Amino acid sequence: MAKMLKDTLKTIESYKTQSPHYEELLAILEEILILREEYRRKMPESIFPVDERLISSKMEGGLPLIDLSQGDYDLTQPQAYFLDLLQIAEKRAPGETKELAGKIKSGEEDFKEMLLSAFYGEQEDEEGERGEEDETFDLIDLFLEECLRPSFEKVVSGYGDVVLKSKWSEGYCPVCGKEPKIGKIKEEEGTRFLFCNQCGIEWPFLRIKCPFCGNEEQQTLAYFTVEDDERYRVDVCNECKRYIKIVDFRETKEEPNLDIEDITTLHLDILATEEGYD
Ligand SMILES: [Zn+2]
Ligand SMILES: [Zn+2]
Known part of the structure; x- marks a missing residue:
């Protein structure tokens, strides 16, 4: 694992040189990954119990293994991780996240609520309180996702193989x-594989099918590339107007690290949004 981290950090360093405009974000990712490794090691058991008897019926029924909205999960570790992650933002913008950290520690801010609304993509209505700066705001969402990653990774390392054998076909x-x-x-x-930023699993998915609405009509599925760089493309669906970024490194035989690629393809997100996809 430590070697993997080393390799990843090396990749980040070379990306910083290649794409200087992503330097700051990559530096943040670097710090996140180092902390992630620490929490991976600290995490004794997964906080998400899995009932093995239910795996196959869940997979057949299109139900994910873990339902975050159900169950009373022990969030001690994720909360500690989140508070550590906040330090990454605090270092860059002193004072911006201090109040939030204090409120979480005192219980004034309900950490579980925050996690759930970030997970289910609900709009936070206390935006003002969470700092005016957009960047800080986005980082907090990123951290809320990240703080559960080591716990979800435990589930993936325990049950990922079973899950992948179940021929899950959802998007x-x-x-x-x-x-x-x-x-x-x-x-x-x-084969096209989709990647989950929340738990790090990759699963195969039909190439001519929209992961979001299931559309399989070739005429309404398209993709675009930027500056003819075929290694990166955006698959779009004109039925539901959603998009997904796809990297294809088969030519160079490299194994892409999708945590890094997701960050260094933000210009593709911007383009897709400008084209009316979300
Ligand atoms: Zn996931
Ligand atoms: Zn669609």
Whole structure:
């Protein structure tokens, strides 16, 4: 694992040189990944118990293994991780997240509520209180997702194989139910895999099918690339107007790290949004 982290950090360093405009974000990601490794090691058991008897029926029924809205999960570790993550933002904008950290520690701010609304994408109505700066605001959402990642990764390392053998065919994550933002093309046959940022699992998904609405009509599915760089493309669906970023590194035989690729393809998100996709 430590070697993997080292390799990842090396990749980040080279990306910083290649795309200087992503330097700051990559530096943040670097710090996140180092902390993630620490929390991975600290995490004794997954906070999400899995009833093995239910796995196959859940998979057949299109139900993710874990339903975050159900169950009384022990959030001690994720909260500690979140508070540590906040320090990354605090270092960059002193004072911005201090109040939030204090409120979480005192219980004035309900951490579980925050997690759930970030997970289910609900708009936070106390935006003012969470800092005026947009960047800080986005970072908090990123941290809320990240603080559950080590716990979800435990589920993936324990049950990922079983899940993948179940031939899950949905466009949302089989483990946590989140929708993917990025994926990759792999293997000679060019299978498309979708990636879950929340738990780190990748699962195969039909190439000519929209992960979001299930549309399989070739005429309404399209993709675009930028500056003819075929390694990166955006698959779009003109039925539901959603998009997903896809990386294809088969040519260079590299294994893309989708945590990094997701960050360094933000310009594709901007373009897709400008084109009316979300
Ligand atoms: Zn997931
Ligand atoms: Zn669609």
